[in-house]
Amino acid sequence: MDFWxxxxxxxxxxxxxxxxxxxxxxxxxxxxxxxxxGWFKAIWVLFLIFVPFLxxxxxxxxxxxxxxxxxxxxxxxxxxxTNDYIRQVAGTTPADDIAKAKTLLxxxxxxxAEYESLKAHALSVTPKx
Numbered sequence: 001m002d003f004w005x006x007x008x009x010x011x012x013x014x015x016x017x018x019x020x021x022x023x024x025x026x027x028x029x030x031x032x033x034x035x036x037x038g039w040f041k042a043i044w045v046l047f048l049i050f051v052p053f054l055x056x057x058x059x060x061x062x063x064x065x066x067x068x069x070x071x072x073x074x075x076x077x078x079x080x081x082t083n084d085y086i087r088q089v090a091g092t093t094p095a096d097d098i099a100k101a102k103t104l105l106x107x108x109x110x111x112x113a114e115y116e117s118l119k120a121h122a123l124s125v126t127p128k129x
Contacts, residue, residue, distance in 0.1 A: 019056070023048065026059050029067045032074060097122035 001009075026048065030041050047055040060067070092100075101118040104110045110118070 019053070022056050022060070023052070025067070026056060029063070029070060032070050033066070094122040 027045070030036065030044055033041075044055070044059065048059075098119050101110070101115050101122070105112065105115040
């Protein structure tokens, strides 16, 4: 195979992989869009099967802005869920520990010396990254 044959092969391989990425993004967006009727989703998928390149181009032009908005919304929801999970499993902050110890001190459950010990321990513990 000569040099231009290799370039030709790489070009079409790249184009095919780029098309697959676009196709999966479009199908993912179709199923992420809750405002679009199921019949319209089915029509888009049928056109993607029988007239793939033209349909992908029309979809990206006609629904590209909404596609970006839905993708951004999904990313924000995933980030929020991740942050909530991290907060849930990370435990408490030193300020939370000191506040709990103060509550115990005020209720009489612990002595002043125990409170000072808990406070010193909370301030000496470094938060996990």
